[in-house]
Amino acid sequence: MDEGINAGKKAAAYKAVDDFVKDNQIIGVGSGSTIVYSIDRIAERVKNENLKLICIPTSFQARQAIIERGLTLGQLEMNPKLDIAIDGADEVDYQLNCIKGGGGCQTQEKIVDYCAEEFILVADYRKDSEHLGDSWKKGIPIEVIPMAYKPVQMKIQSKLGGKANIRMATKKAGPVVTDNGNLILDWCFEGKQNWEQVDTFLHSIPGVVETGLFIQSAKMVYFGTAEGKVYTRNKNQDMLNSH
Numbered sequence: 001m002d003e004g005i006n007a008g009k010k011a012a013a014y015k016a017v018d019d020f021v022k023d024n025q026i027i028g029v030g031s032g033s034t035i036v037y038s039i040d041r042i043a044e045r046v047k048n049e050n051l052k053l054i055c056i057p058t059s060f061q062a063r064q065a066i067i068e069r070g071l072t073l074g075q076l077e078m079n080p081k082l083d084i085a086i087d088g089a090d091e092v093d094y095q096l097n098c099i100k101g102g103g104g105c106q107t108q109e110k111i112v113d114y115c116a117e118e119f120i121l122v123a124d125y126r127k128d129s130e131h132l133g134d135s136w137k138k139g140i141p142i143e144v145i146p147m148a149y150k151p152v153q154m155k156i157q158s159k160l161g162g163k164a165n166i167r168m169a170t171k172k173a174g175p176v177v178t179d180n181g182n183l184i185l186d187w188c189f190e191g192k193q194n195w196e197q198v199d200t201f202l203h204s205i206p207g208v209v210e211t212g213l214f215i216q217s218a219k220m221v222y223f224g225t226a227e228g229k230v231y232t233r234n235k236n237q238d239m240l241n242s243h
């Protein structure tokens with residue numbers, strides 16, 4: 001992958017950990033490639049500063065990354081209140097609505113991120129958009145119970161237009177199966193949307209487990225540039241600063 005993209009991912013991921021992670025916290029750990037840099041940084045800080053942290057994973061991938069680095073693995077059953085959650089995103093708009101689930105983990109991500117006092121996003125510059133859909137063309141990921149995928153697909157297409165494509169695996173014949181044993185529909189839409197209404201509608205369809213629409217739930221997003229610099233945006237302010 002392009003060096004600049006990785007530089008952006010790393011810079012954003014490191015800076016968010018440095019700004020928000022403190023001793024004795026319970027931390028939600030997101031999924032995807034950007035968050036791996038955050039997990040690396042958390043591991044570095046645990047080693048260097050002897051921090052006592054509990055990490056709650058949002059996916060099988062996050063769980064493995066936590067274990068591989070020797071971090072303390074927690075679970076919501078024992079640690080239902082999180083101090084912060086840090087996670088990646090596929091696209092973030094100016095109101096801090098975002099699309100997640102490019103890696104198919106949006107259900108667990110939403111559960112864990114919702115339990116956190118503060119939810120922070122980390123992403124490279126390509127994910128920064130005025131409107132959702134400006135740059136992310138793969139649609140809104142929607143996790144569905146397998147037996148319901150067809151009626152859900154038809155309902156979405158008839159009510160909202162666009163195409164709700166079943167996500168297919170690349171290294172196996174057949175669909176992508178989520179960590180929860182479900183399928184994913186990627187709803188490719190056109191034009192501007194009222195995301196709150198769309199999300200409410202999607203949740204009203206029997207068989208829909210969760211969507212990859214995160215409506216203004218993040219406190220702040222860190223974007224990393226191709227030069228390895230970082231700028232942030234929060235809900236109340238536009239572009240805050242650069243480092």
Ligand SMILES: O=C(CO)[C@H](O)[C@H](O)COP(=O)(O)O
Pocket residue numbers: 030031032033034035087088089090099100101102103104105106109
């Ligand atoms: O939502 C996610 C996985 O379900 C990821 O956070 C999102 O797809 C961003 O991934 P990456 O950091 O690899 O671009």
